[in-house]
Amino acid sequence: MRVVYDPSSSRFVIDDIYELEFRQDLSCSCGNCSRNIVEATECPEGKKVASSCACECENLREKIACKEKEGMWRWNEEECQCACEIRECRLGALLNYETCECEDDGE
Numbered sequence: 001m002r003v004v005y006d007p008s009s010s011r012f013v014i015d016d017i018y019e020l021e022f023r024q025d026l027s028c029s030c031g032n033c034s035r036n037i038v039e040a041t042e043c044p045e046g047k048k049v050a051s052s053c054a055c056e057c058e059n060l061r062e063k064i065a066c067k068e069k070e071g072m073w074r075w076n077e078e079e080c081q082c083a084c085e086i087r088e089c090r091l092g093a094l095l096n097y098e099t100c101e102c103e104d105d106g107e
Contacts, residue, residue, distance in 0.1 A: 046080045071100050 066082030089102035
Protein backbone atom coordinates (compact mmCIF):
# COMPACT_ATOMS: atom_id res chain seq x y z
CA MET A 1 0.00 0.00 0.00
CA ARG A 2 1.30 3.44 -0.84
CA VAL A 3 0.02 6.39 1.15
CA VAL A 4 0.42 10.00 0.10
CA TYR A 5 -0.40 13.27 1.81
CA ASP A 6 -3.27 15.27 0.31
CA PRO A 7 -2.76 18.93 1.28
CA SER A 8 -6.29 19.91 0.21
CA SER A 9 -7.82 17.61 2.83
CA SER A 10 -4.87 17.69 5.26
CA ARG A 11 -4.98 13.91 5.34
CA PHE A 12 -3.05 10.89 4.15
CA VAL A 13 -4.85 8.90 1.48
CA ILE A 14 -4.24 5.49 -0.09
CA ASP A 15 -2.69 6.05 -3.49
CA ASP A 16 -2.02 2.50 -4.62
CA ILE A 17 -2.12 -1.06 -3.33
CA TYR A 18 0.63 -3.61 -3.95
CA GLU A 19 0.67 -7.34 -3.42
CA LEU A 20 3.67 -8.44 -1.40
CA GLU A 21 5.05 -11.92 -1.07
CA PHE A 22 7.04 -12.88 2.02
CA ARG A 23 9.36 -15.81 2.48
CA GLN A 24 9.30 -17.59 5.81
CA ASP A 25 12.62 -18.95 7.01
CA LEU A 26 12.19 -21.97 9.22
CA SER A 27 15.75 -22.03 10.53
CA CYS A 28 18.61 -19.64 10.97
CA SER A 29 22.26 -19.65 11.91
CA CYS A 30 24.78 -17.23 13.28
CA GLY A 31 27.01 -16.36 10.35
CA ASN A 32 26.97 -18.47 7.27
CA CYS A 33 30.69 -18.81 6.67
CA SER A 34 31.97 -21.99 5.12
CA ARG A 35 34.66 -24.08 6.81
CA ASN A 36 37.29 -22.67 4.44
CA ILE A 37 36.82 -19.15 5.73
CA VAL A 38 37.77 -17.80 9.15
CA GLU A 39 35.98 -18.69 12.35
CA ALA A 40 35.56 -16.07 15.07
CA THR A 41 38.36 -17.64 17.10
CA GLU A 42 40.78 -17.25 14.18
CA CYS A 43 40.57 -13.44 14.09
CA PRO A 44 43.40 -11.67 15.95
CA GLU A 45 42.72 -9.46 18.95
CA GLY A 46 40.92 -6.26 17.93
CA LYS A 47 39.26 -7.89 14.92
CA LYS A 48 35.96 -9.67 14.38
CA VAL A 49 34.38 -11.80 11.66
CA ALA A 50 32.52 -9.54 9.23
CA SER A 51 29.48 -10.43 7.15
CA SER A 52 31.95 -11.19 4.36
CA CYS A 53 33.37 -13.90 6.66
CA ALA A 54 36.76 -12.16 6.75
CA CYS A 55 38.39 -10.61 9.81
CA GLU A 56 37.90 -6.85 10.06
CA CYS A 57 38.82 -4.18 12.59
CA GLU A 58 36.33 -3.76 15.44
CA ASN A 59 37.08 -0.05 15.96
CA LEU A 60 35.01 1.24 13.04
CA ARG A 61 34.57 4.70 14.57
CA GLU A 62 38.33 5.20 14.69
CA LYS A 63 38.59 4.07 11.07
CA ILE A 64 35.97 6.61 9.98
CA ALA A 65 37.60 9.38 12.03
CA CYS A 66 40.99 8.57 10.48
CA LYS A 67 39.62 8.80 6.95
CA GLU A 68 38.14 12.21 7.79
CA LYS A 69 41.49 13.58 9.05
CA GLU A 70 43.36 15.96 6.80
CA GLY A 71 46.95 15.47 5.79
CA MET A 72 48.93 12.29 5.45
CA TRP A 73 46.90 10.09 7.84
CA ARG A 74 46.00 6.66 6.49
CA TRP A 75 44.08 3.76 8.04
CA ASN A 76 46.22 0.67 8.54
CA GLU A 77 43.90 -2.33 8.17
CA GLU A 78 46.49 -4.79 9.46
CA GLU A 79 47.16 -2.86 12.69
CA CYS A 80 43.61 -1.43 13.00
CA GLN A 81 44.97 2.04 13.67
CA CYS A 82 45.40 5.42 12.09
CA ALA A 83 49.00 5.90 10.99
CA CYS A 84 51.01 8.77 9.64
CA GLU A 85 52.04 7.98 6.08
CA ILE A 86 55.07 10.28 6.14
CA ARG A 87 58.26 8.25 6.60
CA GLU A 88 60.92 10.95 6.23
CA CYS A 89 61.06 14.73 6.42
CA ARG A 90 63.30 17.12 4.53
CA LEU A 91 66.72 17.91 5.97
CA GLY A 92 66.39 20.04 9.09
CA ALA A 93 62.80 19.02 9.84
CA LEU A 94 61.36 16.49 12.26
CA LEU A 95 58.13 14.53 12.03
CA ASN A 96 55.54 15.49 14.62
CA TYR A 97 53.60 12.22 15.13
CA GLU A 98 50.67 14.02 16.76
CA THR A 99 50.00 16.24 13.75
CA CYS A 100 51.60 14.01 11.08
CA GLU A 101 53.50 17.00 9.71
CA CYS A 102 57.14 17.84 9.21
CA GLU A 103 58.21 20.74 11.39
CA ASP A 104 61.44 22.72 11.42
CA ASP A 105 63.90 21.41 14.00
CA GLY A 106 64.25 24.84 15.57
CA GLU A 107 67.99 24.57 16.15
